[in-house]
Amino acid sequence: MDAADMGADLEKVLITEEEIQARLAELATEIWENYAGEPFLLVGILKGAVLVMADLMRAIPGSVPMDWMAVSSYGSGTKSSGVVRILKDLDTDITGRHVVIVEDIIDSGLTLSWIRANLESRGPKSVEICTLLRKPDAAKVAIDCRWVGFDIPNDFVVGYGLDFAEAYRNLRVVGTLAPHVYS
Ligand code: XMP
Ligand code: MG
Secondary structure, rough: OOHHHHHOOOEEEEEEEHHHEEEEHHHHHHHHHHOOOOOOEEEEEEEOHHHHHHHHHHHHOOOOOOEEEEEEEEEEOOOOOOOEOOOOEEOOOOOOOEEEEEEEEEOOHHHHHHHHHHHHOOOEEEEEEEEEEOHHHHHHOOOOOOEEEOOOOOOOOOOOOOOOOOOOOOOOOEEEEEEEHHH
């Protein structure tokens, strides 16, 4: 499947490559200025946040470390249950450090609220969240997210790290899948 074929599987492009990069540049500046020279750690959630992390951190105008966590959400099918298992934990001790969680999308919010509580239990100086996408109409728990790229409708989206059965993560845009892909 080449890039053109992937594009043909989309019903609609919701966010273009240019829009993603422009917004990430804004968020990078806001994050950098928020810490005013104090060190902070970016924590990406695998695998969806890989592309957000790569572009966000390169737009930050100073050196910043990163670490990664992988979690799996127990639940039926594609719906998040909020019961989370850590598949890969951080390599670093976050005690006394400022942490920014980097995510691709907040849907129900259940996964991220569990991750945040887990990280907060480790005694960090602070924990904030930066997500590229958020679905306000899908929220099941209120989640205080400091930096949001785009609020989007409650439809399944792929691209820019987001997958359908592991496909489409390498699309440069975010879009909805055409119905023929499901059948
Ligand atoms: P919750 O509901 O806990 O889920 O906020 C967050 C995780 O679910 C995945 N997710 C999606 N993946 N398109 C995707 O490719 C979507 O529209 C979508 N909505 C949720 C994603 O892994 C996210 O971290
Ligand atoms: Mg994810």
